[in-house]
Amino acid sequence: MLFSIEGLVLSKEKVGEIDLLVETLTPKGKVWAIAKGAQKSKRRFVNLLEDFNLLTLHLRRNFKGTLPILEKADLLFIPESLWEDLEKYVFFSYLGEVLSKVSFKGLEVEYFNFIKDWIKFLDKEPKITLWHKVFFEWQMLGFLGWSPQVEGCVKCGYQPKRIFYFSVRDGGVLCYRCKEENAFRLTLEQVEVLKIFSKMSKKPKFLKEPMKKNRLSSEVLMILNKISERFFQYFLVFDVISLKMVKETLGMEVVS
DSSP, X not given: OEEEEEEEEEEEEEETTTEEEEEEEETTEEEEEEXXXXXXXXXXXXXXXXXXXXXXXXXEOOSTTSOOEEEEEEEEEOOGGGGTXXXXXXXXXXXXXXXXXXXXXXXXXXHHHHHHHHHHHHHHOSSOOHHHHHHHHHHHHHXXXXXXXXXXXXXXXXXXXXXXXXXXXXXXXXXXXXXXXXXXXXXXXXXXXXXXXXXXXXXXXXXXXXXXXXXXXXXXXXXXXXXXXXXXXXXXXXXXXXXXXXXXXXXXXXXX
């Protein structure tokens, strides 16, 4: 039985001497398929199965319990700047590693559309910055249900007015009375920025709105990066190998 679905290539690996196992992100979640003869194909799959290519996948359901067969694919979009810019290549490697390892149930269509729009947006961006990293991580935290609580103290519900602390382990803002040893201090400005980020649109084109409206300093942006990165490190069950390379390539300080 043949069926077609839109898919974004996340990874591929050799199977035997001629086939490829292709991992794709689709509106129905992750789909793994076998591309028969793809290692040696000169016609069906030439340059189609590169990472982050957006394709229409034409699949054939196989016997029960086995992976579908990728009969052919039509190219819908290719992020050309990925292969021309070292910083983008490294950043895309980071995106690919996270997307390949993270999965969840629910919101598959919204999640797929966000990633698809995000890849197209990045392809047009002249330069990758800390903003892009923070925006991606913050949105991923939202999809995974790990968004920090910033409206009030996560322990007692009190809404601080001047003195704020933040705990990654507890998942958000703490008041003065509930602060713990490992919590770090936030300013009112930083908390307001966190509130904006927690409510901002998932459309990449709105990425720079908080910075334009609030004239955010690099210090505030570093706080956002610190929080999103620490959340990733705390909740993910795997190490993101490409993270260090991303930060070194983009000249970012490694969060510890």
